[in-house]
Amino acid sequence: MxxxxxxxxxxxxxxxxxxxxxxxxxxxxxxxxxxxxxxxxxxxxxxxxxxxxxxxLVAPTVPVAIDGAHLAAARDRTTSLLAELPMPLGPDEIPNGHVRGRLLGAADDATDALDEARRAETDFVALRELRRSRERARYAAGGWRFAAGSQSLVDLRSARQDAVAEAREFESSREYRGSDPVRAALVHARIEALLRRATDDDSPHTEADGGGLLTVAEWAEEVETARALLADARHLGSQFSASLSADAGTVExxxxxxxxxxxxxxxxxxxxxxxxxxxxxxxxxxxxxxxxxxxxxxxxxxxxxxxxxxxxxxxxxxxxxxxxxxxxxxxxxxxxxxxxxxxxxxxxxxxxxxxxxxxxxxxxxxxxxxxxxxxxxxxxxxxxxxxxxxxxxxxxxxxxxxxxxxxxxxxxxxxxxxxxxxxxxxxxxxxx
Known part of the structure; x- marks a missing residue:
């Protein structure tokens, strides 16, 4: 042409x-x-x-070591939450079949996420899957606690506010330390993304059940999400700082x-x-x-x-x-x-x-x-x-x-x- x-x-x-x-x-x-x-x-x-x-096919990573103890703590958190559920969870415990199915589905999701974490190609993927397992396990456990009379929506809303406030405090006080700007960008971007979600205080989408069991379950999951996100952000930050020399400055x-x-x-x-x-x-x-x-x-x-x-x-x-x-x-x-x-x-x-x-x-x-x-x-x-x-x-x-x-x-x-x-x-x- x-x-x-x-x-x-x-x-x-x-x-x-x-x-x-x-x-x-x-x-x-x-x-x-x-x-x-x-x-x-x-x-x-x-x-x-x-x-x-x-x-x-290409698993996400972060150029910093994730402590096995941190991953183990997340696994333990999930298993302890799931252990609260009376199994088998039947109509005697939760008469409403739809509600019961939602709690059991969340428990299954948590178990599946644990399995995904074990098969993860990178520790960063395992961290993400364990966070998801915690969230879903807390949904199931929160719903059951409400059914058992030991969980209130008021307490969960207060706990969510506290978790978001704590995340915002950490976000405002943390420093962008680093020596290699490329590596620093890769690590700090992960932390920023975690904190962006942890500091989001929008109310969760809830069931139209007038503050009933499923609404409480949603709020319980939101509390766990904020806490898990903050814990992971703190861990990545501390692990990255520990990998730097004492004289490393800030790269913000x-x-x-x-x-x-x-x-x-x-x-x-x-x-x-x-x-x-x-x-x-x-x-x-x-x-x-x-x-x-x-x-x-x-x-x-x-x-x-x-x-x-x-x-x-x-x-x-x-x-x-x-x-x-x-x-x-x-x-x-x-x-x-x-x-x-x-x-x-x-x-x-x-x-x-x-x-x-x-x-x-x-x-x-x-x-x-x-x-x-x-x-x-x-x-x-x-x-x-x-x-x-x-x-x-x-x-x-x-x-x-x-x-x-x-x-x-x-x-x-x-x-x-x-x-x-x-x-x-x-x-x-x-x-x-």
Whole structure:
């Protein structure tokens, strides 16, 4: 295509989004994912995926040691709460079947989370799962305590206020200590996220039971959530401080400058975002562009909008990766990429490409910690696609594979873009 005839990204995307558009100014036609229309694919020929097993293709981490005793304490807290329930919990204890089922369901959730913590690939994932196990166990135990006459809603509301106040006090007094600004950003972002949730004093969504058992159970869970979040934030902070030299200073100013620099990069790119696809019948191209465009456009616009400066810097890293991923996809569309699926082998190829891209980015990045923060989101797209595939059965029309294949393409594009975005973030952090 002559240089003068090449479409701008904006014009090209508008062409892609126009209903019935099938070619780009002399370039090869860009087809829809629907293949040959009436062709079907046998579901058993699609990739064999287990969303439960593949939930963490790239598990989140934190570059600080999590004490085994802290994890054990969380496990013990869960088991002690579950031990309060009279088992089997039957109609003699809780006559209302719906209410009884909710408590038993929460107890099952707590047990499942304990199992997930044991199988966790990283201690940080185990920390998260143990927190969830505590929350759900407290829901069940709080409901039972109310039924037994030993728990009141007034006491729980007061306990929640105390927990939130304690978290706010810790948040306001803690220092952003560190020596390596990249490592500091990765740790402090985790702490900021925990404290953002712990200091949220919005009332929980409760059952319309007039302050009855299930409302009390919800409030009990909220109390446990605030306490668990604060405990984990304190632990990460103390473990990180213990890993630093005695003369390590604070890096808050550096984190804020780096976040502002990276967010300025994001803002400068937002003005050049192409318009949303406008086709009435979206195919793979429109879905892929929409997803990456949304990833690029979403997020903190200022440091003040984020949970803190470290979170803002990491969020901006993800946005920059999304911009680069979108650029790559638009170039492929411009060159004639169809993202077509005509057989199960095509689906397997898209999925394997995504998995390989995740692995390559993680092992080959000079900034693996920052890159991993982008890849965990990218891996989420693979999990979503796997879940959709696992729901299919019998003969499948190619059009039904639009969403999962689009997710695989998005994941691969983000993975390829992650290392360079992470290098930019590291540069901003170390030069701030």
């Amino acid at each position: 002559p240089a003068g005839d090449r479409l701008t990204r904006r014009g090209m995307l508008a062409s892609v989004g126009a209903a019935g558009a099938s070619a780009l100014a002399g370039c090869g036609g860009i087809g829809d994912l629907t293949g040959s229309g009436e062709t079907t694919i046998r579901s058993h020929e699609l990739p064999e995926v287990d969303p439960d097993e593949n939930r963490q 100013a550096e984190l804020r400058r780096a976040a502002e620099t990276l967010l300025a990069d994001v803002r400068s790119r937002r003005d050049d975002l192409p318009p949303e696809p406008t086709a009435d019948d979206w195919g793979a191209r429109e879905r892929i562009v929409h997803e990456l465009r949304s990833d690029a456009d979403y997020g903190a616009k200022r440091v003040a909008d984020a949970a803190g400066p470290a979170s803002a810097a990491l969020d901006a890293t993800g946005r920059l990766a999304a911009f680069a991923a979108l650029d790559g996809v638009l170039e492929r569309i411009e060159s004639g990429e169809q993202f077509a699926v005509e057989s199960a082998a095509d689906v397997r190829r898209y999925r394997q490409t995504a998995v390989d891209a995740l692995t390559s980015a993680l092992t080959g990045s000079p900034e693996p910690g920052l890159t991993r923060t982008v890849l965990t989101d990218a891996a989420g797209h693979v999990w979503s696609a796997d879940w959709e595939l696992s729901r299919l059965s019998g003969e499948v029309r190619p059009a039904r594979l639009t969403d999962p294949v689009s997710s695989y393409v998005v994941a691969a594009a983000l993975a390829r873009a992650a290392p360079k975005a992470s290098e930019r973030a590291a540069e901003a952090l170390t030069s701030a």
